[in-house]
Amino acid sequence: MKTTQTATQVIPILGDPVAQVATPRLWNEVFHARGQDAVCVPIDLPSAGLDPFLSWVREARNVPGFLTTVPHKASLALACDELSATARLLGVVNTVRLGEGGALIGEMFDGHGMLDAIEQSGATLAGARLVICGAGAAGGAIALEAANRHAEEIALIDADPERASALAEKVRSAARLRVTTEMPDGADILVNASPAGSPGAAPPPFVEALIAGARCVADALTDPEETALLKAARLHGIPAVAGKEMAACQAERMRAFLGLEQRN
Amino acid sequence: MKTTQTATQVIPILGDPVAQVATPRLWNEVFHARGQDAVCVPIDLPSAGLDPFLSWVREARNVPGFLTTVPHKASLALACDELSATARLLGVVNTVRLGEGGALIGEMFDGHGMLDAIEQSGATLAGARLVICGAGAAGGAIALEAANRHAEEIALIDADPERASALAEKVRSAARLRVTTEMPDGADILVNASPAGSPGAAPPPFVEALIAGARCVADALTDPEETALLKAARLHGIPAVAGKEMAACQAERMRAFLGLEQRN
Numbered sequence: 001m002k003t004t005q006t007a008t009q010v011i012p013i014l015g016d017p018v019a020q021v022a023t024p025r026l027w028n029e030v031f032h033a034r035g036q037d038a039v040c041v042p043i044d045l046p047s048a049g050l051d052p053f054l055s056w057v058r059e060a061r062n063v064p065g066f067l068t069t070v071p072h073k074a075s076l077a078l079a080c081d082e083l084s085a086t087a088r089l090l091g092v093v094n095t096v097r098l099g100e101g102g103a104l105i106g107e108m109f110d111g112h113g114m115l116d117a118i119e120q121s122g123a124t125l126a127g128a129r130l131v132i133c134g135a136g137a138a139g140g141a142i143a144l145e146a147a148n149r150h151a152e153e154i155a156l157i158d159a160d161p162e163r164a165s166a167l168a169e170k171v172r173s174a175a176r177l178r179v180t181t182e183m184p185d186g187a188d189i190l191v192n193a194s195p196a197g198s199p200g201a202a203p204p205p206f207v208e209a210l211i212a213g214a215r216c217v218a219d220a221l222t223d224p225e226e227t228a229l230l231k232a233a234r235l236h237g238i239p240a241v242a243g244k245e246m247a248a249c250q251a252e253r254m255r256a257f258l259g260l261e262q263r264n
Numbered sequence: 265m266k267t268t269q270t271a272t273q274v275i276p277i278l279g280d281p282v283a284q285v286a287t288p289r290l291w292n293e294v295f296h297a298r299g300q301d302a303v304c305v306p307i308d309l310p311s312a313g314l315d316p317f318l319s320w321v322r323e324a325r326n327v328p329g330f331l332t333t334v335p336h337k338a339s340l341a342l343a344c345d346e347l348s349a350t351a352r353l354l355g356v357v358n359t360v361r362l363g364e365g366g367a368l369i370g371e372m373f374d375g376h377g378m379l380d381a382i383e384q385s386g387a388t389l390a391g392a393r394l395v396i397c398g399a400g401a402a403g404g405a406i407a408l409e410a411a412n413r414h415a416e417e418i419a420l421i422d423a424d425p426e427r428a429s430a431l432a433e434k435v436r437s438a439a440r441l442r443v444t445t446e447m448p449d450g451a452d453i454l455v456n457a458s459p460a461g462s463p464g465a466a467p468p469p470f471v472e473a474l475i476a477g478a479r480c481v482a483d484a485l486t487d488p489e490e491t492a493l494l495k496a497a498r499l500h501g502i503p504a505v506a507g508k509e510m511a512a513c514q515a516e517r518m519r520a521f522l523g524l525e526q527r528n
Contacts, residue, residue, distance in 0.1 A: 005281070005283035005284055006283055007281065007282050007283040007306050007307075007308040008283075008288065008305065008306050010305050010306070010307065017269070017271065018271050018326070019269035019270055019271040019272075020269055024272065039303065039305055041272065041274050041303055041305055042271050042272050042274070042326065043271075043274065043324050043326065043327075044271040044324060044325040044326040045320075045323060045324050045325070046323060046325070048323050049320055049322075049323025049324055051319075052316045052317075052319030052320035052323065053316075053320045053323075055313075055315075055316030055319070055320075056309075056313055056316035056317040056319075056320045058313075059309055059310060059312050059313025059316065059317075060307050060308060060309050060313055061308035061309070061310070062282070062306065062307065062308040063307070
């Protein structure tokens, strides 16, 4: 028996449901292309299964951590032993790493993913004015990470103004930048982090003039791949960042966090 | 969100260590060739992780069951809610299915796998006289399944005669066939279910005349693929069944038990 061999690294992704999640397929394509001995597996888990999952996964030697999606992001943040500033402030995680002694270390990578993708498109965050549509956890993570990258001003817009105000207050408490909840006349970077623009929903509330004056337009939606917002940006010759680019950047951050990027 | 979609079926295999186990690769090749949405993943789990694993796996909706290897076969047999007659008698399982209400239903498939492979080679079990070298769980499972298939006589041979006697007593208690613990002068089917013949070990104690007079010779070892025993059988023109053929037959039984053979 070759006990010196290393077992395949297994990265579960928890959801309820989970069948719609593209992450296992996308990650496994990356692992396969690299010849990396790792596999991402979906786990369709109701909330009652979270506690035993955590007890079990702390014991497993070849699970470096796990990912999560709806509806477990907040419950898992509560279960973590350590949280990043963003995860603590927003009360959600999408990635949990197993640290020394089985410590659960939680992070929320939506902001990193979106802003990495925006920077890859050529836009600069330092000094930028952003408009973020959608005051949920993704919008919050993007706002906080934009502050980390020295953005100057953020407008948080939501169909529910109270939700936008509540998030704005949180972001102000953590970050030194100007945060408003009103749509400005002009901005450098427009980000949709809301369901607006998905099939059957209204488009995000960015008027033509705002789009035409921006330096970069980004959409977190992955369905459709090319949203009306992205089409409008491209029509004006403005760099457009699609949800799948954000997802790819985010996946790289997650894998690095889980220690899966140094291999090979 | 497409909630009607079915999540990938995930089949963990628990071991400590687990890196040496070929099952995930072999099963995933089968799933891939069939276009079946299922994945077998190794879990390197110390005994302390078994209880939480069981609590968790009862909640996960896309885990139809799991496999296990050393050193968890006996602990998991104790944890099962239902056991096959063979698993109960031998006190070990290598496959556990999740039944109604999360019931753990355990089975030990070594016997089925070996005897399916022997029958595929053309040998008949009904009325046959077998010699089984190795009085561990595999030898016991093979003996019990040979009795189910109406073998007439079994000789159980082990380097430790007390171990052979203890197993012989168990088999006699469950099966109506003649069980001895002495090497006979002649037999129809010779089976090695012991480590004898693996690198660094002595070969199984089957003399040339016994091999020459047999109708089928089988070896459970998978390393080396072609053992000295199998080579000797082939030299005499006798059908030789290799460990990998047993493993393939066993895998099919396991997948059927887990509901993975009806798909596609």
